[in-house]
Amino acid sequence: MELKFDPNNPKYKYIQTPSELDAALEVLEKDPVIGVDVEGTGLDPYTSTLLLVQLGNEEISYIIDARKVPLKEFPRYKALLEDPKRIKLLHNAKFDYKFLKVQTGARLKNIYDTMLAGAVLTAGLVGKNPSLKELSFKYCGIDLEKGVRKTFANYLGEITEAQLKYSGLDTLVMFPIFKAQVEELKREDMVKVAKLEFASTLAVAEMELRGMCINVPKWKEVIAGLEEKRKKYADEFQELIRPYYGTNSVDLFGNSVDSMNVNSQAQLMDLLNKRIGLNLISTNDEFLKAVDHPVVNVLRDYRKYEKLISAFGQSLLDKVNPVTGRLHPDYNQMGTATGRFSCKDPNLQQIPRNSEEAPFRKLFNPAPGYKLVTADYSSFEMRILADLSGDANMIKALKEDLDIHSYTASLMFNLPYTEDFKKQHPDLRQIAKPIGFGLMYGMSAAGLASQIGVSKEKGEEYMELYFKSYPSVRDFLNKLADDAVKKGWSTTPLGRKRWYKRPSPSDPDYRRQMGGIQRQAKNHPIQGTNADAIKFAFVFLQERLEKEGIDGGITHTVHDEIVSEIREDQAEDWAKIQSEEMVRAAELFITKVPVKSDPYVGDEWEH
């Protein structure tokens, strides 16, 4: 690829005064594509200081010292970044967007993100988002020096020559990557999915900035209650196992001493199998709950509390932002091979559902004067399966709003479907339900059998009855598996691809790996279409928030659910809009069955 810059001697200009910035903008305003990058003293836009803002074209980078040039009072700078006609070229735009909005008041529009483009182009093959270093090597053969980036951490001094050179190259190198990726996206028919990622990342950035309110004092109370329970069961456990160890029951001062570490799987196996004489292959709850032994019972109780405390205790409260007093998780919009979001620090997508003892979700509340609006798609993946497979029976059931698992059971066991089928034949419905879910994961008859606790033969029989009821579902899923094996990828209707690394036939693990690919390929278009719809909903909702002048925004998402925080007087109207926009987004893909989304307005995160 022909470069418009010298990687060893990149052209840059260090901007320290408003008049210098005016001169730079004079040049940049002629460019249809602007490279953008920022350097700060840290990663958090609220607690770190913005040091540099680099703006450039494919030949030169203008490196603005944000401590010297008052960007907040610079309309011309803001107008350039917010110009909807000009493409802003960034790597991981979400990060820069947050800094630029918080610290300079500018909100990027119309972006191209080399990181997200790289991620959609390698989904399934690579576990993490591509770095700029990787992309610049791959597309331009340039080995970027990234050591300098670390020098910005907590940096308070004058900007050095090395820092300038490094910062300049960052914006320049994105141009050739951009050109190469666009060609690749066109070749792979992935322009639409890339555009969706680019558009939604700004809504994701807004969501992260907003964060979520958590009731810290009550959270601590709940944790304290759980700790009491954990201690009770821990003590009981040590008391119960003492006979199996004999010595070491007290230390030199007469205090009782633990015989073993309950949290150690190795020590537990030793206790349960060698000392107690059970014959367990694993200590997970699946196996423990099949055993009736006092030690095991107490262990299971202990584990329940230990899990809640370790995963959702103080470690989660430590993530509260000192400036905003709220939680601002890091959402990775290409965090999964299927296109779903992942979430971390903290992962609010795995907060337990409310229970009496641990009502965690009740402690996520709106700010004073606001409400939380929660809406999720109902049975969304089932609807996607019905639509994509085109199965007439499944479509009919969803169109008529029947209880889908009861209807399935009525077809499987040749019984009439009635309003009270669920009450009449709970057992049959209980057989049909796991098949419906399992199928979307590519589950086999054997897997089904072990899950519902029947023989392999019975499992096969049920599976056969299910597929006889929904014949097109079988054909659809089988075709997905076959195509993935043949082509090496699967796709959603939008064009979101997932690639597969097919094993060599001589690989001893060949069968198992091929089986895995087939299961992933059966699931990907379903889970991926859910993701496509949620991301369109993000884009639509962000547009509506701005258009309607809503005081509030999206605060959270959990795969098929979106939570927003809206000023009280606008919350009811917004609830309707949120559901409508979620449905509108889903209907871009789902046309043969109805899509439903019911909103809930309240002071707690619930659904």
Next chain:
DNA sequence: AGAGGTGGTG
């Protein structure tokens, strides 16, 4: 530092 086990979510 990384792997394996366990368990929380959709």
Next chain:
DNA sequence: CATGCACCACCTCT
């Protein structure tokens, strides 16, 4: 022959 998708956090152990 193996046999349910997608994640992340915490713990222990090496």
